[in-house]
Amino acid sequence: MTKSEQILLVGCGKMGGALIEGWIGRGVMPSAIFVIDPMQPDVPTGVSIRDGFEAIPSAFEPTVVVLAVKPQVMDKVLVPYADVVRSETVFLSIAAGRTIASFEAILGGDARIVRAMPNTPAAVGRGITVLAGNANVSGAQREACESLMAAVGKVAWIDDERLIDAVTGVSGSGPAYVFHLVEAMAAAGVTAGLAPALAMQLARETVVGGGELLGRSAEPAAALRENVTSPGGTTAAALEVLMSEDGLTELMTRAILRATERSRELAG
Incomplete structure (x- = not known):
């Protein structure tokens, strides 16, 4: 994205x-x-903001139209924007559950559309977004969206839009799993005898610190886990429970597959 290109954020x-x-x-x-x-x-100062499509200056020709409204109001909001469809404009949607086909039905088959699945750590610049585009999107437009x-x-591309549902299950909903892990660890700490405030502090900082260590390390998660695990020690005893046949992997698989299924249901 060059500094001179124009962006319309809806x-x-x-x-x-x-x-x-x-x-x-x-x-x-x-x-x-x-x-x-x-x-x-x-x-921020210098950014123009208006309350509706009709307020867009006629001279404003966006390179990218970023669609960031709630999925349930997208159809109503989107209709007027068919007027700005041109070869130089790409529509980038971050609305969950809205397929590329649903945008083509309103904007036309010639519209350039990229579907994005970001996640909430984007609020602190640490998100991961997966993108999928239709065949009309040019290389330059892919680069602009990325x-x-x-x-x-971080950004990753997929060629098969249908995989967005699995992406939603892993990374789109994933931050909630991490937050619930903190809740579960803190609750277990209380059961083990810790005061609630201390248990939450320990759980929270352990997850934050573990994530930072993972982010800075070139080693895979499995290696970092093994580094903490002494044979016959406390960590090994805990992992024996978590890595049992019906342990965390099985539970997480069920959760992610259910989220994936629900994403498909919402997309219709």
Whole structure:
């Protein structure tokens, strides 16, 4: 994404706000960003914001239209934007459960569409976003979309859009699993005799620190696990439970497959 290209952001909730901050941090000029949101949230100085499509200046020709509204209102919101479909414009959707085909049905078969599945750590620049585009998207447009999402974390592409459902199960919903792990560890600590506040502090900092260690290390997760595990020690005793036939791997598999199934259901 070059500094001179223009971005239209439709919807500016938590994810939209994180994206704007990330774009500006990577050198996009605030004047190149135009936001449409009826709630008129605060935006950085220099970013233009209006409450509806009709307020877009006729001279504003966005390179990328980022769709960040709730899936249930997407159809109503999207209809007027068919007027801005042109070969130079790509639509980048971060709405969960909305397929590329559903956008083509409204914007037309010639529309350039990229579907994204980000996750909430994008709010602190540590997200992971998976992208899938239709056949109309050019190489330059792929690069532009990747650059925009890279402003809030890592980016990966998939060729088969259907895999977005599995992506949703692993990384889209994944932060909630990590947060629940903290809750479960803290609850177990209380059962073992710790005060609730201390148990939560220990669980929280262990997960935060473990994630940071994993992020900085070139070693795979399995190697880091083995580094902590002394034969016959306390960690080995705990892992014997977690790695049993009906342990954490089995439970996590069931959870992720259920999330994947639900993603398919929501997409229709």
